[in-house]
Amino acid sequence: NAGVTQTPKFQVLKTGQSMTLQCAQDMNHNSMYWYRQDPGMGLRLIYYSASEGTTDKGEVPNGYNVSRLNKREFSLRLESAAPSQTSVYFCASIYDRSSYEQYFGPGTRLTVT
């Protein structure tokens, strides 16, 4: 099992450019999450998907969109990148509410200039 994989690992964008961060899990997990990690802020939830076909906003959804393409894949899109979106982005997944343990991907380091 690869667990949770994310692509790309690193990305530099100019303000106004768009991009999609990809996430996939091979653990047959139902719920998937996107977080951003900023110094002194811990991890903040951007969007989550409790099950295939559903998505919900987290704490900081503005400027982002998500797609739960199928049970395995959950993508995060920045339509018009801003310097405030410079961050490290983590995808995570969990089997169900009783499992508690979230499995995290290795992260994508995004810089917007």
Add this chain to the structure above:
Amino acid sequence: GNSVTQMEGPVTLSEEAFLTINCTYTATGYPSLFWYVQYPGEGLQLLLKATKADDKGSNKGFEATYRKETTSFHLEKGSVQVSDSAVYFCALIVGGGNKLTFGTGTQLKVEL
């Protein structure tokens, strides 16, 4: 709402020293509590958990006890190693939800 407060880092210790990282929480409801660890350049991984009051979670020599009366879940280890250098996050989930609330993280540096 729910929140987690951790001690600020970095915490710098010599190898074999005793470690405590403080964590306190506020929650609307009855939370389950977690410590996650992030090694350099990696994602987070679960270190230990406790799901009810007075439970003690333990793993890899680390321990934390769920103290409802003080709303705390402090992380301890009796003898740290250089390989324990990482960022440690305290987190909680309330009730039937599956959205974690994280603290800001505490960086631990262990030196020889």
